[in-house]
Amino acid sequence: MGESLADQMPGHTAGARGSAAAISPFALFFREFLRHPAMIGSIIPSSKRTIEAMLAPVDWASTKLFVEYGPGVGTFCVTILERLAPDATLLVIDTNPVFIDYLRGKFADTRFVAVHGSATDVGDIIAAQGFEQADYVLSGLPFSTLPSGVGEAIAEATHRVLRPGGSFLVYQYSAYVLRLLEPLFDSIDRDLEWWNVPPCGLFWAHKALPE
Numbered sequence: 001m002g003e004s005l006a007d008q009m010p011g012h013t014a015g016a017r018g019s020a021a022a023i024s025p026f027a028l029f030f031r032e033f034l035r036h037p038a039m040i041g042s043i044i045p046s047s048k049r050t051i052e053a054m055l056a057p058v059d060w061a062s063t064k065l066f067v068e069y070g071p072g073v074g075t076f077c078v079t080i081l082e083r084l085a086p087d088a089t090l091l092v093i094d095t096n097p098v099f100i101d102y103l104r105g106k107f108a109d110t111r112f113v114a115v116h117g118s119a120t121d122v123g124d125i126i127a128a129q130g131f132e133q134a135d136y137v138l139s140g141l142p143f144s145t146l147p148s149g150v151g152e153a154i155a156e157a158t159h160r161v162l163r164p165g166g167s168f169l170v171y172q173y174s175a176y177v178l179r180l181l182e183p184l185f186d187s188i189d190r191d192l193e194w195w196n197v198p199p200c201g202l203f204w205a206h207k208a209l210p211e
């Protein structure tokens with residue numbers, strides 16, 4: 001294979017400003033994990049293979065609004081912005097203000113909007129940016145360790161904001177999230193990415209078009 005697991009870890013540092021800019025994305029992510037382990041749920045960011053596999057089914061040409069929950073240090077954002085159309089928007093939501101401050105400094109791209117808030121409020125957050133619905137929502141939230149009821153509220157809010165034909169893309173270290181997705185979504189595809197620390201479950205939950 002010729003690659004080490006470290007080679008698979010995104011390590012983009014260019015353009016970082018602000019209070020968190022003096023340390024690498026890995027160090028920042030690990031420091032915040034030590035401060036908020038249950039909210040972050042992982043000691044290092046996702047691998048490149050997880051990013052490629054998770055985003056592979058996205059139809060970029062038809063995407064106007066792509067929402068990401070829990071972007072952390074922006075591991076997915078780089079690839080999303082590379083693929084996103086010039087007139088589309090990537091809106092990221094994180095409860096950790098350190099990450100939001102870091103990302104605002106990192107991405108000087110007019111298509112990028114970073115909001116400090118909770119995914120539970122995604123409906124109000126996209127409305128405040130002038131959107132009625134999202135084409136895709138991506139989540140790296142640690143659903144199994146979130147406070148009681150938060151996972152259910154996020155799954156319901158996500159289903160409400162997705163357009164018919166849209167999808168909720170979820171990467172998780174356990175299949176716990178299926179119990180939140182199955183009652184709401186019309187179909188769910190799943191896979192397992194071994195080239196991640198730890199190996200990661202991938203779920204694509206689809207909201208069907210009307211008959």
Ligand SMILES: C[S@@+](CC[C@H](N)C(=O)[O-])C[C@H]1O[C@@H](n2cnc3c(N)ncnc32)[C@H](O)[C@@H]1O
Pocket residue numbers: 039040041042044045046069070071072073074075076093094095096099117118119120140141142150
């Ligand atoms: C596992 S980390 C995500 C890492 C990153 N997306 C990656 O691929 O490496 C989980 C993130 O979810 C954020 N988070 C936790 N609860 C949240 C919520 N209710 N709404 C939005 N973000 C949340 C945490 O602050 C953290 O940045």
